[in-house]
Amino acid sequence: MSIDYSEKIPNNVGLAENKTLQRALEHWQPEFINWWQDMGPDDSRNFDVYLRTAVSVDPGGWAHFDYVKMPDYRWGIFLTPAEAGRKVNFGAHKGEAAWQEVPGEYRSNLRRLIVTQGDTEPASVEQQRHLGLTCPSLYDLRNLFQVNVEEGRHLWAMVYLLHAYFGRDGREEAEALLERRSGDADNPRILGAFNEPTPDWLAFFMFTYFTDRDGKYQLCSLAESGFDPLARTCKFMLTEEAHHMFVGESGVGRIIQRTCEVMNQLKTDDVAKIRAAGVIDLPTIQRYLNFHFSVTMDLFGADVSSNAATFYNTGLKGRYEETRQDDDHQLNDASYPTLEIAEGEIITVQAPYLNALNERLRDDYVRDAVAGIERWNKIIQKQGIPVVLSAPHKAFNRKIGPLSASRISPTGQVLAEADWTHHHLDWLPSAEDRAFVGSLMGRVAEPGKFANWIAPPARGINNQPVDFAYVRFN
């Protein structure tokens, strides 16, 4: 199924046949471009960036690479092909034909799910907008911009659903998505992690590793939705999302690689000496990891949640890999372990499975996130350095759910307030850590050159050499 690029809005949803919808989206389009000019990557309007653009939804060859000026990127609407005879695969409507229209009684919940997902997309562009000014290489600058334009496209994906299926409310929500601002006191983005600043490239790589991976898990569970257009939209978004997590994993890996090389050259693990050599010490990397991991834990929502039960029961949002689960896909009598604090300890209790679906998704996520940390540890091991990075306990530094009521260490000990005060700067980045990392950030913009604190990648993008001119500044 190819994409029509002769249209003002590239799409594979037959937009030309629906004039009302086409007009509405063509009206939203200049507002999106205004938002991009205001809140998109700083000072980047004239750059030619070697970007991939989706030209098909065929998994075998969907991307085309070429130089593009970012405001001219062809943001469009791409759904994976409909699956003949697809059913609602879980909840009370299990076995019914998947919905091609919004079921009236679930309209506001469905809209809420779409708006919450949609809001994260422009938020991350806003969070990352200054990073181009301190890029460690042209290769990294290009990757940042690739992530940014695709988050912009993900906003289009959700706005299409709002316009196509939710009438006037949908149009209003689409406007509001361009009005909220990450970190704004009066009109912030909906979810906490998307209001945190992303001030430096270590934070950017941690964000794309941990927080874009939350995106993956949310999209995977929405890709199971009984509302077929949402499922098909999310499936294609996941194709793009994989690169964002690659940028994060390889970015952190290259920072670790460079730090270990310098530690071996200097034969030291002294933080002051490592920092004086202009690379990021492993304890600081661990603290950034703890921060981004814990902030992302909260994105999955409260451990026990009646909304989660409703979204599942009504067929709107499934589990990760729902159809591969070996159970009745209704979960009415099942239970699932969640954590609580009792008498100064974290204990496991069984909650009704339907209410614990946020926790289930969080657990699926943790398994995946931990696997990448193990791959980072292999880089350290290979350099012969006896340091092991680890994910903090999932109860650490929570701001949402019952676990947020207590102070909990990265190893899962419930702490007195004084212990937390005494130790938290060992566990979370201090202002001084952030200032140090910030002090390393400077712009490296010559093909093939890399900042001192990060190793070059093993290979370039789309089989281009590492010293390719991924961005031309004009």
Ligand SMILES: [Fe+2]
């Ligand atoms: Fe996204």
Ligand SMILES: [Fe+2]
């Ligand atoms: Fe992403």
